[in-house]
């Protein structure tokens with residue numbers, strides 16, 4: 382059992398755990414709410430939990446200030462659906478103007494992208510991940526509960542035109558649903574400069590039966606890619622746990638997130654804060670740690686930094702998904718994936 386560092390010995394310049402992993406990357410959820418009903422995430426739609434409010438702009442400002450002083454360089458704004466927040470643009474601007482934060486990214490279902498891509502870019506957003514589980518509009522509807530395939534695809538075009546550094550497409554691999562879609566995705570990225578990311582379905586507290594029915598190992602896709610001449614890119618420390626592939630005949634690239642593979646968590650480089658201000662050391666942590674009480678005044682920042690540093694000492698080497706332990710994560714909309 383690893384013990385947390387003593388408060389007096391805090392090294393404020395770096396967020397590092399007992400396994401030597403560094404955490405330059407914060408995934409900040411700003412809302413649990415979502416307007417889609419993805420079958421693997423919120424099959425019955427969003428239901429509000431309790432009445433404690435989501436982090437306010439000033440709480441977010443103090444939070445980002447503390448993380449950035451401790452070495453955070455990249456912030457991904459997520460949710461629920463982050464673009465549902467009325468102050469989404471202000472949050473982007475705030476993150477972009479925080480000293481030391483070099484990259485501001487978001488993950489979105491694309492619902493508001495076509496209309497807002499340029500405004501988000503102008504506010505300081507530089508990377509965008511759009512969830513598109515199928516390129517077949519009917520299957521897209523079946524998986525997301527929303528008949529908005531064309532609207533989301535227009536959003537991808539708008540993002541490419543707006544000058545984003547990176548546009549990434551997320552697709553969750555789903556047996557019996559989109560598992561035949563690989564050729565279509567490959568055809569699409571031949572001439573499209575987007576990064577495709579296939580994510581293995583992960584079990585969540587509310588998604589046990591769905592997981593059993595639809596989990597598909599990413600290794601099957603990996604083997605097919607290697608057979609087709611795709612090359613595994615050299616891993617960069619800032620890449621995190623994804624494996625990335627490229628091919629000279631394709632403009633797009635492919636990444637695989639395979640959380641059930643051995644050693645997946647060795648390259649973990651990210652921390653999470655929920656929309657209600659709880660630190661999650663892992664996507665599948667057993668409990669969140671309240672930070673909100675230390676986000677009320679700037680004078681609390683040293684104490685907040687000390688709490689973050691201390692909590693890092695409790696970060697475990699890996700998740701326990703193989704044992705079916707999904708922690709407090711009832712669905713990924715509750716923490717932003």
Ligand SMILES: Nc1nc2c(ncn2[C@@H]2O[C@H](COP(=O)(O)OP(=O)(O)OP(=O)(O)O)[C@@H](O)[C@H]2O)c(=O)[nH]1
Nearest residue numbers: 457488510551578580620621638640651664717718
């Ligand atoms: N188990 C696990 N899954 C992750 C992790 N990071 C991302 N994922 C999965 O991948 C999904 C997509 O993540 P995104 O929000 O698009 O971000 P990303 O692709 O990981 O992040 P970047 O590397 O910043 O592009 C998440 O919602 C999770 O399902 C991680 O650390 N652990």
Ligand SMILES: C[S@@+](CC[C@H](N)C(=O)[O-])C[C@H]1O[C@@H](n2cnc3c(N)ncnc32)[C@H](O)[C@@H]1O
Nearest residue numbers: 460461462488489490512551582583713714718
């Ligand atoms: C929780 S959503 C939040 C952001 C936004 N609403 C969206 O869908 O892009 C972030 C990512 O989590 C992924 N996701 C949700 N539930 C998942 C699960 N059980 N297993 C794997 N990925 C999941 C989604 O596909 C999406 O790409």
Ligand code: SF4
Nearest residue numbers: 415417419422490714
């Ligand atoms: S994956 Fe994203 S878009 Fe789909 S229900 Fe979950 S939060 Fe909403």
Ligand code: SF4
Nearest residue numbers: 646649663664699700
């Ligand atoms: S499952 Fe947890 S420890 Fe593993 S990479 Fe994801 S967040 Fe990090």
